[in-house]
Amino acid sequence: MPPRLAVNNLQSYFFTRTGLIKAVDDVSFNIAQGETLALVGESGCGKSMTALSLLRLLPEPGRIVGGEISLDGRDLLRLPDVEMRRIRGNEISMIFQEPMTSLNPVLRIGEQIAEVLRLHQGDTKQQALEQAAELLIQVGIADPKRRLREYPHQLSGGQRQRIMIAIALACDPKLLIADEPTTALDVTIQAQIMDLLLELKEQRQMATLLISHDLGVVAGNADKLAVMYAGQIVEFGTVKRIFENPLHPYTQGLLQCIPRLGQKNRLSTIPGQLPDLRKQLEGCLFLDRCPGPCAPCGHQSPEIEEFEPDHWVRCWRY
Amino acid sequence: MSFLEVKNLRKSFRLTDSLGRAAGQLVAVDNLSLSLQQGETLGLVGESGCGKSTTGKLILQLLPSDGGQVIFDGEDLTQLSTRQMRPYRRRIQMIFQDPFSSLNPRMTVGSILSEPLLIHRLAPPRQVRDRVIELLEKVGLSAEHEQRYPHEFSGGQRQRVGIARALAVEPQLIIADEPVSALDLSVQAQILNLLQGFQQEHNLSYLFIAHDLAVIEHVSDRIAVMYLGKIVELTSAEELYKNPCHPYTEALLNAVPVPDPDQPRPTALKGEIPSPVNPPSGCYFHPRCPYADDRCRQQQPELLDIGHKHQVACYHSEQVGRFLLQK
DSSP states (O other): OOOSEEEEEEEEEEEETTEEEEEEEEEEEEEOTTOEEEEEOOTTSSHHHHHHHHTTOOOTTEEEEEEEEEETTEEGGGSOHHHHHHHBTTTEEEEOSOHHHHSOTTSOHHHHHHHHHHHHHOOOHHHHHHHHHHHHHHTTOSSHHHHHTSOGGGSOHHHHHHHHHHHHHTTOOSEEEEESTTTTSOHHHHHHHHHHHHHHHHHHTOEEEEEESOHHHHHHHOSEEEEEETTEEEEEEEHHHHHHSOOSHHHHHHHHTSOOTTOOSOOOOOOSOOOOTTSOOOSOTTGGGOSSOOGGGGTSOOOOEEEETTEEEOOTTO | OOSEEEEEEEEEEEEEOTTSOEEEEEEEEEEEEEEEOTTOEEEEEOOTTSSHHHHHHHHTTSSOOSEEEEEETTEEGGGOOHHHHHHHHHHEEEEOSOTTTSSOTTSOHHHHHHHHHHHTTOSOGGGHHHHHHHHHHHTTOOGGGTTOOGGGSOHHHHHHHHHHHHHHTOOSEEEEESTTTTSOHHHHHHHHHHHHHHHHHHTOEEEEEESOHHHHHHHOSEEEEEETTEEEEEEEHHHHHHSOOSHHHHHHHHHSOOSOTTSOOOOOOOSOOOOTTSOOSSSTTGGGOTTOOHHHHHSOOOOEEOSTTOEEOOTTTTTTTTTOOOO
């Protein structure tokens, strides 16, 4: 079966006054129907820009300069704007980190959910509101008729995120992008929201792109994992393979710096920080922070290569 | 006598509607008592809105309390005038969650760090600059950062500046309010190590406020779990992890995601934190509690000592642990 989403050699560059930034640099991955791919990395590594590229919503001065994004075989980068607009919120939906800023504060909840349905499915207002009530039940909000008439500020953070999920799922998307969906929430609410996303994904067989910096969340909720560093995917594979045998020194570092319950040892850290991408960098981008660089790392950039079945890495060591 | 002793601290906020009419009362901190020794870290954990940040501000007298005592090194801070309080403002410092909003964007890092030194006369003016550079190096930055503005730094670097500012005045107690929750995991580890290093070096006491139990458990000697303005469990970090006796603690432990795909997924606590304006009857936790019975719905359990320096406010503390995930 062909993958639902195939991204090949995606390149999104930012043409800033101070120089060219390769925010997404030759990124490739696939997501099958009903599968969740997690994209993990530090802030500024390009995870969110990858997601926005999929929707063709890169902020200025960013531009997609190369590659292919195909959803069910259609190349999104070749579609005219009008058709792309029909895909956003319909075939591909996105949930954002901050549910307070991504809902419109002056519109009632009901109108915000109904808008998507009226726009993409041509429902009448009445039909759309009825369906919106139905959706609220599915995302676990009690007393939906009353909630539809309320404004975002009347809801808690967890409830707002449920509303965002209802909006995203209104048109039964083929691909759901969840960008740090629980980062702003308490752990107890985080567990509720992740349960909800898993349940809805299984019912609807959506492909999901889960963006997170929390490897704990990823471990329990994704099938495959792509670790991103400085615009590139440095390791890719099934969650099981990568957690059992992390290959890239960056992935190893990420796994070691998590505080774990019941362990009091000093945390190990990844020294240094992301390189300044405006500078022309030679060799491996992780070189400055790598605990064990080898001979070619300084002058030649490694390619991403298959290490074992379902497990790829971008490192000269392998 | 402990270094810091908080007794029966209370704070409520009067709410008004859009026309300024009284609209009820929000009890943010409800009869809270805790103590802290020199060189010790006490973790304060709970969901947003449970009153943990308000507690921090009350201890530092940034908010006036409605009642209770905050005894720091033998002195009740709640009885002091603004002027009398001033030396204690040096000895107690705060580190904030958001390094983006807690540094003045129009001051260079050099002036942010020299201001407290000058105000508290901790260095002769001519030596201030040397001291600032020394501070920057201590937190892993360097002299070249002195002339830069906060916006030129990453989140982790800004939090380092926030820590340097707190350390500048050689405090004895630091109240750290969610110091790492805005940071990436890799940076979080660096900051936690930095804080622990300073603690050993200067015998600092920390009141460490966070919602992430894994972080709290890592840094704390003892942990207080808060729910709706009250401490529901208080014991050593190890005991809390191995033998939680309050159902809320158990639920928090279960909700922590484990970075291992072979472990069970976290179990979600049902429901949301109730409104502190209109708290449930009896035990505040009973609507979300799997152990609750009629007594819990009517009567509020008190925080009692159950031995091994373990305090808990629950009628069913012996049963708690039944639902604990084995991680």
